[in-house]
Amino acid sequence: MIECRAPKTKEEFQQYYQLRWQLLRKPWQQPEGSEQDQWESQSIHRAVFEQQQIVAVGRLHFINQYQAQIRYMAVSDAALGKGYGKLLINALEYQAQLRGARKITLEAREISVGFYQHHNYLVLAKSHLLFQQIKHFTMEKTLSPLASHLGEQARLLQNTWHSTIPMSKAMNIAISYYDGSKLATHCEPLFNKNLHNTMFAGSIYTLATLTGWGWVYLQLANNHCQGDIVLADASIKYIAPVAGVASGQTNNEVASGECAPLLKQQKARFNVEVNIYSGDKVAAKFTGKYVVIPKDE
Incomplete structure (x- = not known):
């Protein structure tokens, strides 16, 4: 069974953050805990569950009333190619629209730029170099209103x-x-x-x-x-x-x-x-x- 939803229990959140760290921080010798920031408590968290195990993660938080940002998108190696990235980004964009966002920005690793372009994100500029190794690009998408938005x-x-x-x-x-x-x-x-x-x-x-x-x-x-x-x-x-x-x-x-x-x-x-x-x-x-x-x- 495949689910895309927010983690609910303490154990699910432990899985969620552990996968973040393993995929986005551990390969660059970063300590556990570095996969979290000051926005966690006010963020919208989504994970893909495959047979009750978290195999993909993503997070959304608001920068201001009308602009949100996606961070910490990652899919485990064993789950690549199954469309879980699409599930995550669709779920996060829906939550952004539901809460009034008109625009989403993100900082994409160079290897992920094509994925986001496929989902209609535009490259705005070269961004930072993470851990002095990983090139990032600032990307942006203007959100369309939900189909049944405002009458x-x-x-x-x-x-x-x-x-x-x-x-x-x-x-x-x-x-x-x-x-x-x-x-x-x-x-x-x-x-x-x-x-x-x-x-x-x-x-x-x-x-x-x-x-x-x-x-x-x-x-x-x-x-x-x-x-x-x-x-x-x-x-x-x-x-x-x-x-x-x-x-x-x-x-x-x-x-x-x-x-x-x-x-x-x-x-x-x-x-x-x-x-x-x-x-x-x-x-x-x-x-x-x-x-x-x-x-x-």
């Missing part, structure tokens, strides 16, 4: 936020994905930092609240209903610091409510759960109870 209603929602809620504009809260069953949002990381260089708790709460509010807004639009959306009650659990770009996500499975009462000029109620992600990790869990008050005709 007109989602664009109207984003405009509504920015025109009526000053904080949303200051945070640059934006919709990165909506397909009718899933909504993903993101915001500017630098504006929302606290003294610890992680995301301010109030900004996390605001992103989660507006993601839930946005979900309700889109349900009304999809059902041709109108009403004033208010947050009646909410709770949030902060699980881990948010470093880098935060992603707010909700979907049909964790949201409930119906628009039907509005047609009878009655209040409609929605419960929406929102996860705030830092890389692969759920950093906060929000539950909001929203009430939609019918507008007077």
Whole structure:
């Protein structure tokens, strides 16, 4: 069985980093631990599992709100030629698009330039010489929107936020994905930092609240209903610091409510759960109870 997913357990992460080191550092006499950097906790990690063993690895992290970088791509010798590199890069690009990236950059080893060119990355310039031996080239790819990216209603929602809620504009809260069953949002990381260089708790709460509010807004639009959306009650659990770009996500499975009462000029109620992600990790869990008050005709 072949899987391409994030490592989940401590043992899987040990495998993941061990393969990174064996392929990308050990041949150049670099110590264990040199295969990791300061971005690990805020990154999106993907591995290809073959019979429950990791045979290929890759990582994505965000440089800013709209630009991501791929690093540490490697495929074991025994797994070469099986298309696992393609699996990895497709998975990482999807996660970048889902979180709002418009561009991906990377530093490719000379031997890998052709692989990335095959996947529509362009060489920008010669880069550094790693370990005084390995030539690198800076490469870049402009990402196309996901096929079901932003509909007109989602664009109207984003405009509504920015025109009526000053904080949303200051945070640059934006919709990165909506397909009718899933909504993903993101915001500017630098504006929302606290003294610890992680995301301010109030900004996390605001992103989660507006993601839930946005979900309700889109349900009304999809059902041709109108009403004033208010947050009646909410709770949030902060699980881990948010470093880098935060992603707010909700979907049909964790949201409930119906628009039907509005047609009878009655209040409609929605419960929406929102996860705030830092890389692969759920950093906060929000539950909001929203009430939609019918507008007077």
